C-alpha cells in the first residue's frame with residue numbers, strides 16, 4: 001500500500017466515530033440524491049409518456065403567430081408603426097388549403113397527419129343536455145396519429161368510417177347518459193343544425209375531462225353540423241421520433257404559415273414545473289452533501305491538529321509538503337468513496353421501497369410509484385460527493401502542509 | 414579532506430522589534446566519521462545550531478556546506494530529499510507514529526525513498542531493530558514500549574536509509590542513566606561505522622564519551638575541544 005494511503009487509513013481508523021459520522025453524511029447525501037431524483041424522474045417520465053402518447057406531437061391550428069405585414073407598415077418601412085389586433089379578413093376561421101397541407105405532410109418522412117374540425121355540440125338524451133367538444137375526424141388517418149383506436153373499449157373506428165351518422169363517446173359519458181353501443185343520441189350544434197347520431201364506439205382514456213367532454217364524429221358530419229364545409233381547424237401530427245418535435249414544428253410552421261405547436265409548447269407549464277421540481281430537489285440534496293462536506297472537514301481538521309507531531313517528524317525526515325497534502329486529501333477521498341458506495345446501496349434500497357408505495361390518486365390500485373434509476377444518477381451523485389469530500393479535505397490538508405515542523409519539534413523537545 | 418558538514422559564518426537571528434539571536438557567527442567543520450557533542454547552558458542555541466546543520470532551518474546569514482556543497486540556495490523539496498537520503502534525526506521526544514508498529518515506523522523513511530522492494534525494506538528494518546536489541550519488539554506499537562525502547566526505535570528509524578550523518582538533540586533527555594549510556598554506545602558504534610554523529614547534550618558525563626566537545630554560550634562558539642584523537 002502506498003505510504004500516504006497507509007497513513008491516511010491509520011488516521012481515520014484512529015478517529016473511528018468521527019470518521020463514521022462523516023461517512024454517514026456522505027451516504028445520506030448520495031442516497032437521497034439518487035433516490036429522490038429517481039422518484040422525480042420516474043414520475044416525470046411517466047407523465048411525459050402519458051402526454052406524448054395521448055396527444056399529438058405537433059398540432060397545427062388555424063392561428064397565425066405573426067399577422068401579415070399591414071399596408072401602413074409597408075408604406076412606411078422606416079417608421080415606427082405598430083398595428084395591433086389585426087383581424088383576419090376571412091370570416092370562416094380554419095386552416096386554408098388544409099387538403100394541400102395534408103398532401104404535403106403526407107409526402108414528408110417520419111410523420112403521420114390527421115385533420116380535425118373542432119366544434120361544440122349539445123348531446124340530448126332522455127330530456128337532458130350534455131355539452132361536449134365535438135371532433136370531426138378522418139377515422140383512417142386518426143388511427144395513425146392518436147391513441148383513439150387504442151382507447152376504444154367497445155365498437156371500432158371502422159364502424160365510424162362506415163356509419164356517416166356515427167359518434168364515438170366516452171364510456172363515462174355513456175354511463176352518465178344511460179346510452180350504449182347502437183343507441184341513438186341527438187346532437188345539436190351551435191349553428192342550430194341537429195342530427196341523430198348513433199353510438200358506434202366507446203372509449204376510455206382515464207382523463208376525466210376527455211372521457212366526459214369529448215366525442216368523435218366523421219369529419220364531413222361535423223363540417224355539416226358547423227356549416228363549414230371543407231373546413232379543418234386543426235391538423236394533428238404524430239412523429240416517429242419525438243425528440244425532433246421542436247425542429248419539425250418550426251419547419252412546418254415556416255412552410256405553411258399556420259401555428260404549429262410541438263407538445264413541449266402546449267405543455268410548457270408542466271415542463272416548467274418539472275424543471276422547478278428538479279432545481280428544488282437538486283438544491284436540497286446538494287445541501288445534504290454540503291453538510292456531509294462539513295463532517296469531512298471536521299474530522300480531517302481534528303486529525304490535522306491532533307497529528308501535528310507526526311506531520312512535523314514526517315517533514316523533518318524529508319517527506320515533502322505534497323505528500324502531507326496527499327495524505328489528508330486521500331483521507332477525504334476515502335471518506336467520500338466509502339460513503340458514496342454505502343450511499344449506492346441505501347439508494348437502491350430506497351428506490352426499491354418507493355417502487356412499492358401505491359401511486360397516490362391512481363385509478364388502478366395496483367399502480368405504484370414510478371422510479372427511474374439510471375447509471376447517470378449514480379455517476380452524478382458520486383462525482384458531486386467525491387468533489388465535496390476532496391474539497392472539504394483540501395483546506396485542512398493545505399494547513400497541515402503549511403505548518404512549520406520546527407515549531408512543533410521545538411515545542412515538544 | 415572535505416568536511417562532512419561545515420558551518421561558515423552561520424547565524425540565525427529571528428527578526429522582530431528586538432531581534433533574537435539563536436546562533437551567531439559559527440564556523441565549524443565536522444569530519445566524516447567524527448563523534449561530536451554540542452554542549453552549553455539551556456537557551457545557548459544548541460538545538461538551533463543542530464537544526465541549521467541538519468537543513469531543518471535556514472540561516473539568516475552564512476552557509477551550511479554538506480560534503481562541500483552549499484545548501485542555502487536549495488529549495489525546500491531538494492533540502493527535504495537531502496534529509497531523507499543523508500540525514501538521520503533523533504530528538505528528545507521520540508516522534509513515533511502511534512498507529513504504526515515499531516517495524517512500520519522504522520520502514521517509513523525507506524518507503525518514502527522508495528529504493529527497496531517491500532521485502533527488502535522489511536528485512537532491513539528487522540536487521541536494524543535486531544542490531545539495537547529490539548528484534549522482539551518489531552510488531553509492537555510505540556505505546557507498548559518503554560522510554561529507552563522508543564528511543565532505540567527512533568534511532569532505528571533515523572538509520573533507515575543508511576544516512577551518512579546522524580544528528581541527535583538530547584536523545585537521552587527522557588532516559589535514565591543506564592539507558593542514556595546505552596544510546597551513547599550505539600551512537601559511538603555508528604560513528605565507528607563511518608557516519609558523522611553530532612549529538613546535543615547537557616549531560617557532562619555523556620559528553621565525555623564523545624571524541625570532540627563543542628560548547629556554545631549565548632549562541633556563540635565558546636569552546637571546541639578534541640577529547641581523544643582517533
Ligand SMILES: Nc1ncnc2c1ncn2[C@@H]1O[C@H](COP(=O)(O)OP(=O)(O)OP(=O)(O)O)[C@@H](O)[C@H]1O
Pocket residue numbers: 410427433434435453454455456457458459460461462615
Ligand atoms: N521561535 C523562537 N522564538 C523566540 N525565541 C526563540 C525561538 N526559538 C528559540 N528561541 C530562543 O533562542 C535561544 C536558543 O534556543 P535553543 O532551543 O537553540 O537553545 P538550547 O541550547 O537548545 O536550549 P535547551 O538546552 O534548553 O534545549 C533560546 O533563548 C530560546 O528561548
Ligand SMILES: [Mg+2]
Pocket residue numbers: 413459460461582
Ligand atoms: Mg535544545
